[in-house]
Amino acid sequence: xxxxxxxxxxxxxxxxxxxxxxxxxxxxxxxxxxxxxxxxxxxxxxxxxxxxxxxxxxxxxxxxxxxxxxxxxxxxxxxxxxxxxxxxxxxxxxxxxxxxxxxxxxxxxxxxxxxxxxxxxxxxxxxxxxxxxxxxxxxxxxxxxxxxxxxxxxxxxxxxxxxxxxxxxxxxxxxxxxxxxxxxxxxxxxxxxxxxxxxxxxxxxxxxxxxxxxxxxxxxxxxxxxxxxxxxxxxxxxxxxxxxxxxxxxxxxxxxxxxxxxxxxxxxxxxxxxxxxxxxxxxxxxxxxxxxxxxxxxxxxxxxxxxxxxxxxxxxxxxxxxxxxxxxxxxxxxxxxxxxxxxxxxxxxxxxxxxxxxxxxxxxxxxxxxxxxxxxxxxxxxxxxxxxxxxxxxxxxxxxxxxxxxxxxxxxxxxxxxxxxxxxxxxxxxxxxxxxxxxxxxxxxxxxxxxxxxxxxxxxxxxxxxxxxxxxxxxxxxxxx
Amino acid sequence: xxxxxxxxxxxxxxxxxxxxxxxxxxxxxxxxxxxxxxxxxxxxxxxxxxxxxxxxxxxxxxxxxxxxxxxxxxxxxxxxxxxxxxxxxxxxxxxxxxx
Numbered sequence: 237x238x239x240x241x242x243x244x245x246x247x248x249x250x251x252x253x254x255x256x257x258x259x260x261x262x263x264x265x266x267x268x269x270x271x272x273x274x275x276x277x278x279x280x281x282x283x284x285x286x287x288x289x290x291x292x293x294x295x296x297x298x299x300x301x302x303x304x305x306x307x308x309x310x311x312x313x314x315x316x317x318x319x320x321x322x323x324x325x326x327x328x329x330x331x332x333x334x335x336x337x338x339x340x341x342x343x344x345x346x347x348x349x350x351x352x353x354x355x356x357x358x359x360x361x362x363x364x365x366x367x368x369x370x371x372x373x374x375x376x377x378x379x380x381x382x383x384x385x386x387x388x389x390x391x392x393x394x395x396x397x398x399x400x401x402x403x404x405x406x407x408x409x410x411x412x413x414x415x416x417x418x419x420x421x422x423x424x425x426x427x428x429x430x431x432x433x434x435x436x437x438x439x440x441x442x443x444x445x446x447x448x449x450x451x452x453x454x455x456x457x458x459x460x461x462x463x464x465x466x467x468x469x470x471x472x473x474x475x476x477x478x479x480x481x482x483x484x485x486x487x488x489x490x491x492x493x494x495x496x497x498x499x500x501x502x503x504x505x506x507x508x509x510x511x512x513x514x515x516x517x518x519x520x521x522x523x524x525x526x527x528x529x530x531x532x533x534x535x536x537x538x539x540x541x542x543x544x545x546x547x548x549x550x551x552x553x554x555x556x557x558x559x560x561x562x563x564x565x566x567x568x569x570x571x572x573x574x575x576x577x578x579x580x581x582x583x584x585x586x587x588x589x590x591x592x593x594x595x596x597x598x599x600x601x602x603x604x605x606x607x608x609x610x611x612x613x614x615x616x617x618x619x620x621x622x623x624x625x626x627x628x629x630x631x632x633x634x635x636x637x638x639x640x641x642x643x644x645x646x647x648x649x650x651x652x653x654x655x656x657x658x659x660x661x662x663x664x665x666x667x668x669x670x671x672x673x674x675x676x677x678x679x680x681x682x683x684x685x686x687x688x689x690x691x692x693x694x695x696x697x698x699x700x701x702x703x704x705x706x707x708x709x710x711x712x713x714x715x716x717x
Numbered sequence: 718x719x720x721x722x723x724x725x726x727x728x729x730x731x732x733x734x735x736x737x738x739x740x741x742x743x744x745x746x747x748x749x750x751x752x753x754x755x756x757x758x759x760x761x762x763x764x765x766x767x768x769x770x771x772x773x774x775x776x777x778x779x780x781x782x783x784x785x786x787x788x789x790x791x792x793x794x795x796x797x798x799x800x801x802x803x804x805x806x807x808x809x810x811x812x813x814x815x816x
Contacts, residue, residue: 335791428771442770471777472770537754548731555732557806562797568807569732577734582742585733589724589743590750592731603754608767610760615768647746648753664771689772 239264242401244307244455251299251306258291258306258350265308265352269399272714276384277374278394280313281321282353290350302348303458309344310394310403313354314361315446316435317341324437325369326359328554328561328579338435339470340404340446340463347462352400355390359581360551361411361439363387364653367644368583375640376418377712378679382637385415385653388449392419395449397714402459403449408439409539410633410657412447413669417632417682420671420710422703423449424456424696425657427689428664429474431460432467440546441472443539443661453670453700460692474690481693485520485701488694491527491625496656502634505675510631513672513683516705527625529617534610535659536651541594541607542662548591554579586647615663622688627698630656632669632682656684666692668699671708680710719748 239261240246250256266284273279291306299305311317314324316334323329337345345351358368366374366389374389376382377397384393388405392415395403405412407425416423424447431446438444448459461478492514497507517524556562556575563574580588594603621628633653643650660667665686672683685702687695724744728735735743789802798805 332795335787335794468779472774474772531760534757534760537757540750541754541757552732556797557804558792559795560797564807566807567811568809570734571807572732573729573734576732577736580733582739585735585739586743586746588731588733589727590747593723593727593747593751596727596730605767606757606762608769609762609765610757611768612765613760613762615771648750662768662771 242398243452244304244401244458247307247401248299248305258294259288261306262287262291262308262350262352265400272397272399275375275380275714276377276393276397276399277372278355278390278397278399279310279353280323280325280356280371280390283320283351286320287350287352294348298348303462304344305348307349307402308352308400309349310353310355310391310400311341311351312357312388312391312403312405314357314406314437315341315404316437317351317354320354322354322437323371324360325357325371326579326581326584327370328575330370330561332560334435336435339432339467341435343463344404344459349402355388355394355403357390358387359584360437360547361387361406361408362547362583362587364410364414364650365640365643366390367640368581370581373640376637377714378420378637379677382639382679383418385418385633385637387411389415391449392416392421392423395419395421395451396712398711401450402455404446405449406436406439406444406446407661408443408543409661410654412449413657413667413682413684414633414654416449416669417680418637420680420708420712421449421451422453422456422668422670423447424460424668425660425666426460426464426692427476427666429472430464430476430690430692432470432473434467434469438550440543441550442546443543445661453668453696453703456668457696457700460696476690479693481697483694483697485522485698488522488626488698489624490517490522490524491621491628492524493532493628493630494526494528495530495532496630497526501652501655502631503636503675506631506635506681509673509681510629510683513629513702513706517702520705525625527621527628529614529621529659531610531613531617532659535614535662536655538607538610538614539658539662540590540651541603542611544587544591545594545604546591548588548595551584551588583647611662614659618659618663618665626687627695628686630684630686632656632684636675636677636679636681660686665689666695668695670699670703670706672706673708674710719744719751
């Protein structure tokens with residue numbers, strides 16, 4: 237057996253021709269994990285026994301009807317999968333075994349996907365490097381001294397290292413797109429509400445969204461088409477139905493976001509790569525122009541006030557009573573405080589404190605309410621831009637992957653690595669990161685494409701064509717496939 | 718600047734027990750972060766409605782029909798402490814001396 241390509245299209249085609257079997261692909265996947273995971277540390281839990289059992293129950297006659305028939309998938313460890321630990325990379329949930337499965341995960345399984353394990357993240361998805369995991373830091377497959385980005389760093393690194401062809405992530409301020417950018421893979425954050433959040437451990441409910449990682453845009457589209465759609469278990473889920481569009485790239489009017497181009501803090505090589513893409517698009521006859529989103533510079537404070545406020549409220553459920561860690565105190569209040577004081581790591585505590593402060597009596601108007609009003613202005617900036625443009629382009633992150641430890645002592649500089657992804661969550665828009673090249677250190681650079689709400693299909697169609705034009709084929713030097 | 722007492726007050730609201738070193742660090746870090754956030758005051762938000770959610774959503778109603786729930790044993794399976802069909806919790810009501 238030989239696997240030449242780690243895409244859904246290739247694997248399914250080989251399955252149909254009976255050249256390879258899903259069991260052989262599982263052997264291949266777990267063999268690669270045994271070879272390389274000790275360097276990368278993507279996985280918190282492997283579900284090997286389950287995976288082999290579930291390939292046995294695949295029926296060959298369903299290979300055409302099930303879009304993910306026999307495709308191995310890794311799940312970010314903040315999404316519930318019944319009977320397997322869901323830790324959120326936190327000590328407070330270290331031994332938590334959910335009694336139900338997240339809707340998005342169930343839809344992948346129903347489409348024939350084989351869950352092979354749960355991946356590392358920044359604790360409760362709070363972070364941009366996976367260094368906030370209570371267990372271990374994931375390494376970037378392109379340079380193991382560097383971070384894979386975060387919070388979905390385990391999933392991004394697993395796909396980049398070709399340990400698995402497909403993985404899920406969640407994105408509250410960039411947690412899918414920024415690690416995709418750092419790891420040289422595709423990461424898609426769909427429109428808010430298109431994928432049910434039932435079974436996703438909540439961080440900031442008005443921003444959280446589930447999406448896929450893959451090596452190609454087409455695969456992200458397949459996974460999204462499977463996961464999306466109305467779910468009665470999530471009252472914010474939208475009656476969305478995905479439909480593929482086939483529109484020539486020339487028909488798109490593209491806006492380059494000035495505020496994420498002319499700003500200090502963006503690596504010149506990252507901007508060079510964007511300029512190369514602009515050149516490629518113009519050569520194809522695509523109309524490209526600058527657009528301005530004047531309130532974008534306020535995104536970071538707005539985001540960190542909104543997200544931490546929502547988080548401080550969402551994380552109140554971790555009290556040591558019904559599940560998770562309990563540290564006994566002399567009364568119930570002391571039990572809550574000790575449990576939370578010992579169970580949460582420093583970034584989670586920092587954000588709970590910030591959010592509690594922003595919501596507390598006397599500060600609510602100045603912080604949370606003010607931020608929510610500026611959020612309106614950011615949403616309106618996007619609405620204005622989308623009257624003139626079909627998709628907006630910018631770098632996914634100001635830099636390529638940074639070294640472990642570089643930003644751990646400076647929360648603000650860590651927050652700044654999400655400056656280009658955060659506004660997209662505030663407005664609930666679809667955004668995708670695709671690799672656009674390598675810098676002089678050989679590290680991947682990511683390009684972000686943003687679309688109108690519920691025009692996820694347009695973003696994916698444009699990204700798919702741009703991906704073929706850029707033709708990024710590089711892989712980390714682990715032993716490529 | 719943010720006062721040490723403010724950190725302790727907020728930590729109590731959030732039911733977070735913090736070590737002294739954590740209080741000191743949070744005092745510095747939150748001070749810096751909140752100071753950076755004051756840049757929001759540059760924006761005029763008179764007559765601007767707040768956005769609490771990306772899209773307008775309404776309350777979702779459903780018929781009040783009894784459906785199957787999770788079995789009690791499963792729900793209790795993650796409990797740090799339970800007995801029969803109950804979660805066991807620390808004392809909530811204070812005991813009077815001598816009673």
